[in-house]
Amino acid sequence: MSIVSSITESPLFLNLVSYFLWFLILGTPLVIFFTVIYCAAKGTGNVAGFIIDRTTKRVRSYQQQQRKRDKIDPPIEA
DSSP: OOHHHHHHTSHHHHHHHHHHHHHHHHHHHHHHHHHHHHHHHHHHTOSTTHHHHHHHHHHHHHHHHHHHHHHHSOOOOO
């Protein structure tokens, strides 16, 4: 019995190989997914809350439209 065959047949080695294969199968798509999300968030300039950033832009544009409308047509005061 050689040293190589005793290492490859040991339960510890088989478990490590199994964990490594599962890491490759599950980890690679997750790394790709989170990299895409990070790059999309970085493109907005706000990595921490890029969904919040989109909502904030929408609210700001609505407020600007309201201000323009109020300048053109001032509200009636009672």
